[in-house]
Amino acid sequence: MKKMLLAVVLISVMILAACGGGADSETADGKTKITFINGFTGGDGDFMKKITDGFNESQDQYVVEESQEKDHYTKFKTGNYDLVVIHTDMLETFKQDGMIKDISSALETAEISMDDFHPAAQEYVTFDDGVFAVPLDIHPLTMFYNKKLASEPPATYEDLMALSKKLNGDDPNLFATGIPSAGLAEWFIMTIAAQNNIDLVEDDHMNLAQEELADALMIYHDMVFKDKISPPGLGLDGEFQAFMKQVEEGNSAVQTATSLTGPWYYAAVKEAYGEDLGIASIPQLGDQKGVYGAGHTLALPSSVNDEDKMAGIAEFLKYMYQPENLANWAESGQAPTHIPTMELVEGDVEKYPLSAQNIQQFDSFVGAPKLYQYREQVRYLVENVYPQIISEEGMTKEKLMGELEKATEQSKQVAETAPQ
Amino acid sequence: MRISRTWSTVLFLPFLICFLLFLVIPLAFGIYISFHQWSIFAGNGGFVGFDNYISILTPGTVFGDAFYNGLKNTLIFVAISVIPLVLISLALALLVNSIPKKFKVFYRTVFFISYAVSVTAVSAIFKWLFTGNGGYVNNVLNNFGIGSFNWLNDQPLAWIAILIATVWWTIGFNMILFINALDEVDENLYEAASLDGAGAWQQFRHITFPSIKGVFVFLTIITVIASFNLYGQTLLITAGGPGQSTQSLIMVIQQMVFSQNNLGIASAMAMAMGTVMVAIVAAQYFYSFRKQ
Numbered sequence: 059m060k061k062m063l064l065a066v067v068l069i070s071v072m073i074l075a076a077c078g079g080g081a082d083s084e085t086a087d088g089k090t091k092i093t094f095i096n097g098f099t100g101g102d103g104d105f106m107k108k109i110t111d112g113f114n115e116s117q118d119q120y121v122v123e124e125s126q127e128k129d130h131y132t133k134f135k136t137g138n139y140d141l142v143v144i145h146t147d148m149l150e151t152f153k154q155d156g157m158i159k160d161i162s163s164a165l166e167t168a169e170i171s172m173d174d175f176h177p178a179a180q181e182y183v184t185f186d187d188g189v190f191a192v193p194l195d196i197h198p199l200t201m202f203y204n205k206k207l208a209s210e211p212p213a214t215y216e217d218l219m220a221l222s223k224k225l226n227g228d229d230p231n232l233f234a235t236g237i238p239s240a241g242l243a244e245w246f247i248m249t250i251a252a253q254n255n256i257d258l259v260e261d262d263h264m265n266l267a268q269e270e271l272a273d274a275l276m277i278y279h280d281m282v283f284k285d286k287i288s289p290p291g292l293g294l295d296g297e298f299q300a301f302m303k304q305v306e307e308g309n310s311a312v313q314t315a316t317s318l319t320g321p322w323y324y325a326a327v328k329e330a331y332g333e334d335l336g337i338a339s340i341p342q343l344g345d346q347k348g349v350y351g352a353g354h355t356l357a358l359p360s361s362v363n364d365e366d367k368m369a370g371i372a373e374f375l376k377y378m379y380q381p382e383n384l385a386n387w388a389e390s391g392q393a394p395t396h397i398p399t400m401e402l403v404e405g406d407v408e409k410y411p412l413s414a415q416n417i418q419q420f421d422s423f424v425g426a427p428k429l430y431q432y433r434e435q436v437r438y439l440v441e442n443v444y445p446q447i448i449s450e451e452g453m454t455k456e457k458l459m460g461e462l463e464k465a466t467e468q469s470k471q472v473a474e475t476a477p478q
Numbered sequence: 479m480r481i482s483r484t485w486s487t488v489l490f491l492p493f494l495i496c497f498l499l500f501l502v503i504p505l506a507f508g509i510y511i512s513f514h515q516w517s518i519f520a521g522n523g524g525f526v527g528f529d530n531y532i533s534i535l536t537p538g539t540v541f542g543d544a545f546y547n548g549l550k551n552t553l554i555f556v557a558i559s560v561i562p563l564v565l566i567s568l569a570l571a572l573l574v575n576s577i578p579k580k581f582k583v584f585y586r587t588v589f590f591i592s593y594a595v596s597v598t599a600v601s602a603i604f605k606w607l608f609t610g611n612g613g614y615v616n617n618v619l620n621n622f623g624i625g626s627f628n629w630l631n632d633q634p635l636a637w638i639a640i641l642i643a644t645v646w647w648t649i650g651f652n653m654i655l656f657i658n659a660l661d662e663v664d665e666n667l668y669e670a671a672s673l674d675g676a677g678a679w680q681q682f683r684h685i686t687f688p689s690i691k692g693v694f695v696f697l698t699i700i701t702v703i704a705s706f707n708l709y710g711q712t713l714l715i716t717a718g719g720p721g722q723s724t725q726s727l728i729m730v731i732q733q734m735v736f737s738q739n740n741l742g743i744a745s746a747m748a749m750a751m752g753t754v755m756v757a758i759v760a761a762q763y764f765y766s767f768r769k770q
Contacts (some may be wrong), residue, residue: 129736136518154740155520219700239719293628294630294719310617310620312612431737433737443717447719468543475740
């Protein structure tokens with residue numbers, strides 16, 4: 059009998075030990091704790107930490123506990139946080155799912171107005187029923203170029219053709235730029251759509267079965283197979299890898315003089331090229347200037363109701379949006395969309411080369427459409443259709459239209475899963 | 479030493495609790511969820527009967543297409559991977575078994591060590607090796623005048639790359655089981671056979687193989703199950719590409735949960751996948767042991 063009792067006790071202890079305790083909203087010394095989650099696991103994470111640490115040291119009423127996680131959306135969905143970084147293309151989804159709420163009151167307390175932000179940034183955080191996030195930055199498709207191979211950054215399709223012809227003549231493995239079949243596929247697609255002024259949204263889904271879009275996408279096909287501007291066969295992150303490769307004797311590598319890629323590769327390309335690295339706006343491949351990309355915003359989870367926390371969040375935002383503090387974020391290479399900070403950055407291009415350059419692309423920036431589960435709506439287009447355009451020489455406009463119709467159908471079905 | 483009934487129950491209890499908590503209850507809960515519309519945010523949206531199953535089994539819908547694509551890719555991988563994984567490990571085991579005793583332990587360890595490496599590291603290595611643009615394998619092939627291949631962006635090259643990575647990674651485990659089975663075979667049988675003039679192949683066919691048949695069938699079954707669970711390699715080496723052609727069923731289920739937030743559909747897919755696996759393994763089992 060005693061043994062039985064002991065056994066039950068041991069096992070109960072074992073089970074209870076497995077259960078975690080609850081989170082507390084106050085630190086040991088009575089300060090209000092604010093949990094802040096983001097996905098900044100790369101080099102830029104250190105700069106956000108600087109801002110957070112700076113805030114914590116500047117006052118003694120609140121403490122911001124920052125978590126930088128690789129899968130931060132999953133953690134956010136299943137956890138309990140007071141402030142979250144959300145990409146611009148995910149805001150509509152989180153808003154419709156009721157995960158985030160109107161942040162206007164916090165902004166008012168923090169003395170931040172929407173007019174303090176670039177119009178492109180205002181656009182994606184403002185909804186019919188309120189402001190649901192505060193813009194942090196925009197990271198558009200960026201052009202890095204190798205000054206040794208391209209003294210001037212190419213600005214048009216013709217420039218790219220001329221550059222590629224010249225480079226090809228020097229070495230058949232040298233090209234002007236690289237078009238990848240995966241990785242930044244969505245950015246390439248949306249950029250050419252923006253440059254050709256194509257409206258891809260119909261009601262609550264993507265209308266991709268448009269002749270104009272097929273024509274626009276075939277530009278990339280021509281770049282690879284017709285005009286030989288890009289080497290064929292570039293895959294996941296191929297545009298970055300080809301830029302980093304060096305063409306050598308007997309080596310099978312191909313190299314490009316420029317790379318249209320994400321600005322997060324700045325540290326790597328800077329280390330490889332040093333003084334020979336140039337940064338520029340992406341060239342105009344279509345009818346007009348235009349660039350796509352993503353952006354970060356700070357959003358307020360619906361679960362935050364505590365008045366103390368709300369006040370703390372407002373204080374944190376007020377601190378962060380002082381230009382001298384937000385400039386830390388620009389130092390990481392990100393391009394803040396806060397106008398006073400933009401002015402500070404543009405006044406010191408030496409210190410903020412990448413940020414200052416990308417700020418120049420804001421005026422032609424086109425962000426993601428505000429659609430429910432946008433990323434899932436374009437999944438078929440991005441993962442299945444686009445690679446065919448880049449990899450298959452025999453791809454025709456007719457075949458492409460068929461695939462675009464299928465992609466539109468899938469997009470509609472995903473849109474139907476929105477909460478009613 | 480007789481163990482008292484009480485004590486044996488106590489020792490068994492932790493396993494039973496874990497088994498219930500982490501296997502039985504989630505399985506039952508999963509079946510329950512698959513009959514409901516269930517979102518990660520909104521929770522239980524109501525009983526929908528077989529709607530989820532109909533969605534995933536209807537071709538032409540976004541869920542049906544995803545499910546069939548994942549299932550098709552997974553079945554392709556099972557078909558191409560099981561035979562190499564079983565036969566190459568058997569060959570390795572026979573090889574290691576026939577070398578002098580003092581080298582046996584060394585080679586056993588060498589071939590097994592790859593199994594201890596995590597899938598992330600293995601994928602990183604093979605992705606780097608098979609990169610189309612100036613990757614190591616292409617450079618070597620170039621040096622021999624064969625030219626380069628677009629390993630990760632063309633089929634069937636992508637499957638070959640994934641297969642090579644998987645074989646290199648997991649062959650050690652099967653090999654060890656075969657070595658153990660081979661150790662059990664009575665040495666005297668070989669002596670008697672060679673006295674009768676039997677060659678190496680005949681010895682294998684009539685002595686070795688029948689003796690290890692049980693382990694052989696067991697390994698084939700667990701290799702099929704392991705291949706069905708393909709996830710890490712296709713996620714990290716090809717990211718489901720080119721053109722979603724290496725997107726395994728588990729990858730699709732993961733997308734349904736963490737991107738589409740649709741637990742109902744994901745659970746239905748998982749149940750369907752489990753059913754397919756059980757059917758295939760049962761068929762294998764009965765085929766192998768039908769005479770017994």
